[in-house]
Amino acid sequence: MRTTLSxxxxxxxxxxxxxxxxxxxxxxxxxxxxxxxxxxxxxxxLICEMAKAQVAAGADVLDINVGIAGGDEVTLxxxxxxxxxxxxxxxxxxxxxxxxxxxxxxxxxxxxxxxNSVNGEEKSLSAVLPLVxxxxxxxxxxxxxxxxxxxxxxxxxxxAARIVERAEALGISRNDVMIDCxxxxxxxxxxxxxxxxxxxxLVRERLGVNVNLGVSNVSFGLPDRPVINQAFVTAAIVxxxxxxxxxxxxxxxxxxxxxxxxxxDEFAERYIAHYRATRK
Ligand code: THG
Numbered sequence: 001m002r003t004t005l006s007x008x009x010x011x012x013x014x015x016x017x018x019x020x021x022x023x024x025x026x027x028x029x030x031x032x033x034x035x036x037x038x039x040x041x042x043x044x045x046l047i048c049e050m051a052k053a054q055v056a057a058g059a060d061v062l063d064i065n066v067g068i069a070g071g072d073e074v075t076l077x078x079x080x081x082x083x084x085x086x087x088x089x090x091x092x093x094x095x096x097x098x099x100x101x102x103x104x105x106x107x108x109x110x111x112x113x114x115x116n117s118v119n120g121e122e123k124s125l126s127a128v129l130p131l132v133x134x135x136x137x138x139x140x141x142x143x144x145x146x147x148x149x150x151x152x153x154x155x156x157x158x159x160a161a162r163i164v165e166r167a168e169a170l171g172i173s174r175n176d177v178m179i180d181c182x183x184x185x186x187x188x189x190x191x192x193x194x195x196x197x198x199x200x201x202l203v204r205e206r207l208g209v210n211v212n213l214g215v216s217n218v219s220f221g222l223p224d225r226p227v228i229n230q231a232f233v234t235a236a237i238v239x240x241x242x243x244x245x246x247x248x249x250x251x252x253x254x255x256x257x258x259x260x261x262x263x264x265d266e267f268a269e270r271y272i273a274h275y276r277a278t279r280k
Pocket of ligand 1: 026032117140182216
């Protein structure tokens with residue numbers, strides 16, 4: 001179970017026993033007025049600054065989402081990908097629901113990217129997986145379909161199994177499929193943390209694939225979100241999560257500490273390097 005991604009300079013491997021890979025989530029205009037306005041004006045300076053800041057804060061991979069109301073992602077996503085690749089040498093994660101924008105970005109992205117994402121809906125499977133195959137990328141599969149996110153771990157496992165099966169039928173190795181077990185805000189849905197953790201355990205054990213979560217969603221609407229995210233990321237790593245989508249600024253130290261405690265960071269090398277690189 002090894003997923004290997006590359007950027008212009010760095011190669012990153014995701015897998016059990018390896019340090020947890022952090023995908024920086026900040027290049028995403030959702031809830032960010034200034035970023036949405038910059039993107040609408042075709043200004044890519046802000047996302048380049050966000051890219052550099054996230055790598056400095058510990059991001060191993062950078063997610064790029066440029067979806068704005070009325071925006072043309074087919075033009076904007078490849079431009080954003082090229083701009084970020086000029087200032088950051090890490091692998092990129094192409095975050096779009098638009099298959100034409102995905103294809104345009106796959107044509108220009110350097111190295112081996114991660115596609116974010118495919119889901120269990122037939123329309124998504126048949127549009128996204130052939131592109132993943134054609135461009136030799138890796139892909140995140142969401143445990144949901146057009147009816148939404150199942151409330152229980154067993155049904156989420158069924159969605160995950162279907163995505164892995166469809167990928168393999170097209171010749172995509174299960175090493176290149178990572179399953180996002182999806183976590184809902186615990187403030188609104190009290191069992192959502194437990195269900196996500198149970199899904200992580202089941203998917204790892206039954207399907208033998210890498211597993212990720214967008215952890216910041218768990219704390220949505222609650223005060224002091226970083227402390228909730230830090231507690232949850234530790235629990236998720238123990239449950240078998242091998243990759244996390246998050247803001248590295250608030251989370252990287254907790255990830256490094258968890259990796260250290262779980263024997264994935266010999267002589268505390270990465271923990272100490274992160275401390276030195278980020279202390280004031
Ligand atoms: N799984 C996968 N991809 C994902 C997610 C996931 N992509 C999107 C999202 N979830 C992860 N990215 C974000 C981006 C922004 C925020 C949260 C998750 C966010 N935005 C604040 C808001 O909406 O209020 C604004 C914060 C700010 O200004 O800094 O919290 O789960 N595969």
